[in-house]
Amino acid sequence: DASRKMTENGVSSRAKVLTIDTMNPTVKKVEYAVRGPIVQRAMELEKELSEGMKKPFAEVIKANIGDAHAMGQQPITFFRQVLALCSYPELLNDSTFPEDAKSRARRILQSCGGNSMGSYSASQGIDSVRHDVARYIKRRDDGVPCDPDNIYLTTGASDGIVTMLKLLVCGEGATRTGIMISIPQYPLYSAALAELGAVQINYYLNEQKCWSLDISELQRSLDEARQHCNPRALCIINPGNPTGQVQSRQCIEDVIRFAAKERLFLMADEVYQDNVYAEGCQFHSFKKVLFEMGPEYSNTVELVSFHSTSKCYMGECGFRGGYMEIINLDSEVKAQLTKLVSVRLCPPVPGQALMDLVVNPPQPGEPSHEKFIKERTTTLCALAEKAKLTEQVLNTVQGISCNPVQGAMYSFPCITIPEKAIKEATDNGQKPDMFYCMKLLEETGICLVPGSGFGQRDGTYHFRMTILPPKDKLKILLTKVKEFHQKFTQQYS
Amino acid sequence: DASRKMTENGVSSRAKVLTIDTMNPTVKKVEYAVRGPIVQRAMELEKELSEGMKKPFAEVIKANIGDAHAMGQQPITFFRQVLALCSYPELLNDSTFPEDAKSRARRILQSCGGNSMGSYSASQGIDSVRHDVARYIKRRDDGVPCDPDNIYLTTGASDGIVTMLKLLVCGEGATRTGIMISIPQYPLYSAALAELGAVQINYYLNEQKCWSLDISELQRSLDEARQHCNPRALCIINPGNPTGQVQSRQCIEDVIRFAAKERLFLMADEVYQDNVYAEGCQFHSFKKVLFEMGPEYSNTVELVSFHSTSKCYMGECGFRGGYMEIINLDSEVKAQLTKLVSVRLCPPVPGQALMDLVVNPPQPGEPSHEKFIKERTTTLCALAEKAKLTEQVLNTVQGISCNPVQGAMYSFPCITIPEKAIKEATDNGQKPDMFYCMKLLEETGICLVPGSGFGQRDGTYHFRMTILPPKDKLKILLTKVKEFHQKFTQQYS
Ligand SMILES: Cc1ncc(COP(=O)(O)O)c(C=O)c1O
Ligand SMILES: Cc1ncc(COP(=O)(O)O)c(C=O)c1O
Numbered sequence: 001d002a003s004r005k006m007t008e009n010g011v012s013s014r015a016k017v018l019t020i021d022t023m024n025p026t027v028k029k030v031e032y033a034v035r036g037p038i039v040q041r042a043m044e045l046e047k048e049l050s051e052g053m054k055k056p057f058a059e060v061i062k063a064n065i066g067d068a069h070a071m072g073q074q075p076i077t078f079f080r081q082v083l084a085l086c087s088y089p090e091l092l093n094d095s096t097f098p099e100d101a102k103s104r105a106r107r108i109l110q111s112c113g114g115n116s117m118g119s120y121s122a123s124q125g126i127d128s129v130r131h132d133v134a135r136y137i138k139r140r141d142d143g144v145p146c147d148p149d150n151i152y153l154t155t156g157a158s159d160g161i162v163t164m165l166k167l168l169v170c171g172e173g174a175t176r177t178g179i180m181i182s183i184p185q186y187p188l189y190s191a192a193l194a195e196l197g198a199v200q201i202n203y204y205l206n207e208q209k210c211w212s213l214d215i216s217e218l219q220r221s222l223d224e225a226r227q228h229c230n231p232r233a234l235c236i237i238n239p240g241n242p243t244g245q246v247q248s249r250q251c252i253e254d255v256i257r258f259a260a261k262e263r264l265f266l267m268a269d270e271v272y273q274d275n276v277y278a279e280g281c282q283f284h285s286f287k288k289v290l291f292e293m294g295p296e297y298s299n300t301v302e303l304v305s306f307h308s309t310s311k312c313y314m315g316e317c318g319f320r321g322g323y324m325e326i327i328n329l330d331s332e333v334k335a336q337l338t339k340l341v342s343v344r345l346c347p348p349v350p351g352q353a354l355m356d357l358v359v360n361p362p363q364p365g366e367p368s369h370e371k372f373i374k375e376r377t378t379t380l381c382a383l384a385e386k387a388k389l390t391e392q393v394l395n396t397v398q399g400i401s402c403n404p405v406q407g408a409m410y411s412f413p414c415i416t417i418p419e420k421a422i423k424e425a426t427d428n429g430q431k432p433d434m435f436y437c438m439k440l441l442e443e444t445g446i447c448l449v450p451g452s453g454f455g456q457r458d459g460t461y462h463f464r465m466t467i468l469p470p471k472d473k474l475k476i477l478l479t480k481v482k483e484f485h486q487k488f489t490q491q492y493s
Numbered sequence: 494d495a496s497r498k499m500t501e502n503g504v505s506s507r508a509k510v511l512t513i514d515t516m517n518p519t520v521k522k523v524e525y526a527v528r529g530p531i532v533q534r535a536m537e538l539e540k541e542l543s544e545g546m547k548k549p550f551a552e553v554i555k556a557n558i559g560d561a562h563a564m565g566q567q568p569i570t571f572f573r574q575v576l577a578l579c580s581y582p583e584l585l586n587d588s589t590f591p592e593d594a595k596s597r598a599r600r601i602l603q604s605c606g607g608n609s610m611g612s613y614s615a616s617q618g619i620d621s622v623r624h625d626v627a628r629y630i631k632r633r634d635d636g637v638p639c640d641p642d643n644i645y646l647t648t649g650a651s652d653g654i655v656t657m658l659k660l661l662v663c664g665e666g667a668t669r670t671g672i673m674i675s676i677p678q679y680p681l682y683s684a685a686l687a688e689l690g691a692v693q694i695n696y697y698l699n700e701q702k703c704w705s706l707d708i709s710e711l712q713r714s715l716d717e718a719r720q721h722c723n724p725r726a727l728c729i730i731n732p733g734n735p736t737g738q739v740q741s742r743q744c745i746e747d748v749i750r751f752a753a754k755e756r757l758f759l760m761a762d763e764v765y766q767d768n769v770y771a772e773g774c775q776f777h778s779f780k781k782v783l784f785e786m787g788p789e790y791s792n793t794v795e796l797v798s799f800h801s802t803s804k805c806y807m808g809e810c811g812f813r814g815g816y817m818e819i820i821n822l823d824s825e826v827k828a829q830l831t832k833l834v835s836v837r838l839c840p841p842v843p844g845q846a847l848m849d850l851v852v853n854p855p856q857p858g859e860p861s862h863e864k865f866i867k868e869r870t871t872t873l874c875a876l877a878e879k880a881k882l883t884e885q886v887l888n889t890v891q892g893i894s895c896n897p898v899q900g901a902m903y904s905f906p907c908i909t910i911p912e913k914a915i916k917e918a919t920d921n922g923q924k925p926d927m928f929y930c931m932k933l934l935e936e937t938g939i940c941l942v943p944g945s946g947f948g949q950r951d952g953t954y955h956f957r958m959t960i961l962p963p964k965d966k967l968k969i970l971l972t973k974v975k976e977f978h979q980k981f982t983q984q985y986s
Contacts, residue, residue: 015756016795016826017725017726017756017757017795018660018661018758018822018823018826019825019826022725023661023663023826023829024659024660024662024663025663027659027833031832032835035835067612067613068611069605069607069611069612070606070607070612071607073607080580083580084578084581085577087577088573088576091577094587112562113563114563114564114565114566116562116563116568116811117811117812118562118568118807118809118810118811118812119560119562119563120563120803123528155813155841156837156838158837162837166520167511167517168511168516168517169517170515170516170517195833195836232510232511263510264510265510265511302509310613317612317838317839318605318609318610318611318839318842319610319611319841319842320648328509329509329511330509330512330513332513333516336513336516336521339523339524339525340520340688342525342528343523344648345528345649345651345813346811346813347813348812348843348844349811349813350580350811350812350841350843351841
């Protein structure tokens, strides 16, 4: 055939320009467990089930990703009404829509070029949305001022996090930028650092103390890192993913003091700010604590905080809405940031509209207020209940030990894997917790993510499980995990 | 005060962690003219006008960016109906919506986790949307097969372009990846290459021959680049931005042959595929021509093609929808691509839904078909008329010479700038065409982008002007440009 002829003529027609050996080496180093091999296998199993293949289970239950609507959580009616009105403004004449939804839609549309969500917005985000975000932050933080100029709307929090990391990376060899991240971590961080060729500096959360953050561990990790790179930033996730802890005010103050002393740029991932369930726990924003510490800190410490439409009570992941607030960013760097985000033109406008609704929901006295409060409360109460249930059931299993799920959407229990199972896994070139989760998936249809995808202390094993399935399903899931763990332990003992 | 005390204590509290000198140096090199200083000034002027400040004009007319809705173009009714239905599925019970819009919405929602656009989709994009895209491509390309597995949905075309460039970059010094781009170019390309630290290889379009692409120029540019880098990919924009040319089938064939011979990865930016106005011109996709050239080419040449919801007749920029099709991508690299896109979770789902509607609009016999055809035709005819008008009026001005706007949404006329003006600009450290456009903006309120933002042959000057303003406004705009150019020429002669 023709292509073979070409080869005979000496033109190496079959050698690709782009191969695994000639592609960007930093991309190869990226890993992302939340959508890794186990999820791919889960999707295959779903397909096989739908094609009528026989399995030891009737359905695949995905507890691998914080995707609330996919697990049946209902959207907030008001938000979706406004989005429908903005999408198809003809509906503004429809008398079945509440007036507050309409006036909100009109306001958003007025801020869009040509009154259409189909226009590009300013790259930093729609002006009026940034103002609403600033008002929200000020309210949330008991009056600490917030400048709309410091707000950047983003394509989900992911986008903001990667953008800020990108700004921070420079140097080569021993002066290469290092970024401190918690272990366990949300793997977006390690993935972004790998891609940017930055040095990942691990600090370990204290599993014995409910996954809390010890300043002494920060210090150890930083001192070690200074031997071989240039540590420049400290990332914190609060409430924590995958670990579900909620930081105390004292801890946040200590972290800020540490960052100031060690001259580290602070990155606070606060996408779960409404997801706090445990009694005695409360969300404190880094911004607020920073300002309460006085001008010595609030005028100097560089901080960025991220938020998203994907989590909390709304769970609107698919819209890819988010914002970040930057504090004390050097003004020249800020100009560079604005330039950088302009290359991608703008974040999705429907996501911006949604973010606007999240920071500016129906107010008391408005027609949609009552329903909004009811829907929000229902969702948050259900999550709190499921957080409790998960911890309780898992802790009844010998060989599983689970910290309280104080906040966020996940439990990250420690599991005992028998030596024989560890050996079998290692012989197969598999991590023991991957081996465990893969077996769980094949036998029960339950899809969890192995702890190794998030990082864990050597020799310990975990899995991450979301608390998002509806209560009935969650109960079944927990029972199945329990039974599986017992069987697995027996089998390999 | 406290912060000063700290300084006296020897803690350099005021030195920022992140400064212009310590930030990522590749980010600093990024430039993006479409949203550069001239646009910032235009926004200031708008604000000043709204605050009642007196100006020599009543409004700012922005012809700097291909943002159709912002210029008053109306969205396609059917698209927005389906988006409203998907946003707020309660509307499926509303009898005023046409049945085909409802069934389309149901189909999209069924492909979403939990039947909600608020769920994350698969990172590659919703399965059913990718299938619809594949069917569209096959139809468009007269039956050339298309595999849905080769379709990746993206966050606008921008996202896809940057992702593919990212895969291609490797090596250092003389083996660093070089990427060939046309000059003039759409500045996303130069910005992405700067950020990735790749070598930008310029090939010049032939202004004398209607901005066509000469293979001899490709060869010259490639041969020169081989002296100092490793050229790996060739980017083509067709129809062209900012130059508005439409490539002939013959030219595309020649380019493919060149890429095969020189072992270059082809990147075809085809976001303007419906925007062809000039008689005798027609859009030919690179994919189709590649397959018509037989297996010698279609089995070997690596090609990626980009499309977007932002342009054509729909102009839905704000939704950030898009797709790319990859052909002959090495399977291991494809796996890496899938992994890479999973880090950002997924493209915005409303943008995916919109892309689905674009590739699968109402069919003959469906209730919305007639209206859809009418709306699409109206928009495309208006654009064709404005393309013609722009060329004609600009060519009546002495010192302005404008190629036919065969396609896309822009004219890129050559302007004569008098020596005295060039000197004044240069003395002020400004590029002469920036000087010209800035003066035009201050005196008339018209916002265009200087040719230097896109690249041009040394010693020539251009501006880019969109043809998007409504016809009446466009006429005023053209008249004002004409008067300004005459005055400017006189003033500096
Ligand atoms: C801690 C944390 N940060 C950021 C994100 C990114 O979310 P998104 O990009 O959807 O806003 C997630 C998502 O799960 C997360 O858990
Ligand atoms: C040639 C070309 N490619 C890509 C894009 C990016 O468009 P989007 O990211 O909105 O799809 C544009 C936008 O103007 C363009 O002109």
